Amino acid sequence: MKKMRIRGGKKLSGEVVIGGAKNSTVALIPASILSETPVTLDSVPRISDVNNLMDILSDMNVTTDLKGSVLKIDPTHIVSKPLPNGKIKSLRASYYFMGALLGRFGRAVVGLPGGDDIGPRPIDQHIKGFQALGARVTNEHGAMYIQAPDEGLHGARIFLDMVSVGATINVILAAVRAHGKTTIENAAKEPEIIDLATFLNNMGANIRGAGTDVIRIEGAEHLQAHNVHTIIPDRIEAGTYLSMAAAVGDGINVKNIISEHLDAFLAKLEEMGVQMDVKDDSIFVYPSGDLKMVQVKTAPYPGFATDLQQPITPLMLKGQGEGIIVDTIYPKRTRHIPELTRMGADITVQNDVIILHHSDQLQGAEVTAGEIRGGACLMIAGLMASGITTISQVENILRGYDRVVDKLHGLGADVEIIDE
Numbered sequence: 206m207k208k209m210r211i212r213g214g215k216k217l218s219g220e221v222v223i224g225g226a227k228n229s230t231v232a233l234i235p236a237s238i239l240s241e242t243p244v245t246l247d248s249v250p251r252i253s254d255v256n257n258l259m260d261i262l263s264d265m266n267v268t269t270d271l272k273g274s275v276l277k278i279d280p281t282h283i284v285s286k287p288l289p290n291g292k293i294k295s296l297r298a299s300y301y302f303m304g305a306l307l308g309r310f311g312r313a314v315v316g317l318p319g320g321d322d323i324g325p326r327p328i329d330q331h332i333k334g335f336q337a338l339g340a341r342v343t344n345e346h347g348a349m350y351i352q353a354p355d356e357g358l359h360g361a362r363i364f365l366d367m368v369s370v371g372a373t374i375n376v377i378l379a380a381v382r383a384h385g386k387t388t389i390e391n392a393a394k395e396p397e398i399i400d401l402a403t404f405l406n407n408m409g410a411n412i413r414g415a416g417t418d419v420i421r422i423e424g425a426e427h428l429q430a431h432n433v434h435t436i437i438p439d440r441i442e443a444g445t446y447l448s449m450a451a452a453v454g455d456g457i458n459v460k461n462i463i464s465e466h467l468d469a470f471l472a473k474l475e476e477m478g479v480q481m482d483v484k485d486d487s488i489f490v491y492p493s494g495d496l497k498m499v500q501v502k503t504a505p506y507p508g509f510a511t512d513l514q515q516p517i518t519p520l521m522l523k524g525q526g527e528g529i530i531v532d533t534i535y536p537k538r539t540r541h542i543p544e545l546t547r548m549g550a551d552i553t554v555q556n557d558v559i560i561l562h563h564s565d566q567l568q569g570a571e572v573t574a575g576e577i578r579g580g581a582c583l584m585i586a587g588l589m590a591s592g593i594t595t596i597s598q599v600e601n602i603l604r605g606y607d608r609v610v611d612k613l614h615g616l617g618a619d620v621e622i623i624d625e
């Protein structure tokens with residue numbers, strides 16, 4: 206286990222370049238096994254989720270080669286194998302192998318996924334989708350056994366009971382090779398879903414409506430990648446650095462951003478009084494003056510992302526007055542709050558509502574990153590605080606933040622990773 210040690214209280218400046226989106230990448234890598242030809246992804250973030258997915262691919266005789274930010278995946282000699290345990294448990298998105306293996310081989314055995322401890326994360330909608338396509342699904346000893354009928358999957362109309370990124374993507378992965386037409390209603394609209402659809406369509410799939418709440422898929426016989434796919438910028442990583450820039454920045458330029466993907470988040474920063482220059486693909490954040498407290502309520506895209514409620518929390522502590530945060534997606538996603546209290550923040554959770562008051566004189570402390578975005582929150586708080594902050598379980602940050610220590614050094618932060 207490793208820790209991150211931060212000597213806080215320094216002003217940061219300079220520029221930071223955002224990497225490819227984790228939540229696209231972790232779908233695109235499993236999706237690549239649907240291709241009959243080698244796949245090349247560019248702008249791949251250097252995160253441990255990617256390494257774990259590469260290990261899973263290697264178990265299926267799929268070779269990978271990651272150099273810089275280019276990942277080559279060769280699935281031409283793939284073998285269908287059960288994946289009940291092992292690295293599957295190390296990340297959430299391993300559940301995309303359910304849809305991808307089902308699409309490719311008509312069967313999948315995949316262990317129930319791991320990932321962040323942010324409250325209950327059922328996969329009933331994924332299962333409902335597979336069943337609608339004709340698959341038989343059973344849960345045996347913590348692994349999902351999914352089997353298409355002898356004649357293969359067939360298209361279906363699927364209405365998701367709630368907006369789910371994972372279920373939308375998993376159904377797409379299975380339906381692109383099904384016979385006939387599938388319609389997903391109440392689909393998630395996240396940019397990462399459009400990115401996946403673009404990747405698959407370039408391989409010969411026929412997916413229409415990605416980015417709206419009705420997605421129509423016409424099954425295709427063959428999928429073959431011929432182009433390099435460049436992954437979209439990570440809007441959550443971008444939001445994290447924007448929040449950091451507003452909290453401890455002395456002028457920071459955040460580059461490789463699609464600002465439209467951050468509309469709800471940027472509106473909140475503006476409401477707080479953060480001064481920014483929003484350009485085509487970068488945002489410059491000026492040093493903050495007096496900030497106002499705000500209220501945040503998370504919602505599916507294009508609403509305020511649940512993955513950004515923790516990164517904005519330390520910045521909100523700089524606002525005057527009382528603020529609240531309500532996470533409607535994961536109401537129990539509050540493990541970072543006791544850690545912030547340890548650092549001197551005036552913040553509590555009452556009935557799943559986070560209530561915070563102006564308290565920006567934080568002190569360094571020993572804290573734990575219970576999950577990725579909670580970790581990002583503590584990282585920003587540590588940079589704001591006086592003295593030393595040590596964040597344990599930093600693996601939770603490293604699994605999803607591209608080259609984070611290098612990027613922080615580039616901004617002048619005093620931070621290092623140490624062995625526990």
Ligand SMILES: CC(=O)N[C@H]1[C@@H](OP(=O)(O)OP(=O)(O)OC[C@H]2O[C@@H](n3ccc(=O)[nH]c3=O)[C@H](O)[C@@H]2O)O[C@H](CO)[C@@H](O)[C@@H]1O
Nearest residue numbers: 228298325326327328329330331368369370371372511534
């Ligand atoms: C790898 C990835 O892309 N992870 C993201 C993805 O997670 P993930 O895809 O797991 O999240 P979902 O969009 O599926 O979850 C949304 C809500 O629906 C519920 N639900 C979901 C599926 C299901 O079958 N049944 C059910 O009840 C969940 O408990 C949650 O309350 O979207 C989340 C919500 O934006 C983000 O926080 C995660 O960063």
Ligand SMILES: C=C(OP(=O)(O)O)C(=O)O
Nearest residue numbers: 297298320321512577578
């Ligand atoms: C919850 C997250 O990730 P995952 O779904 O991979 O656990 C996240 O990225 O904030």
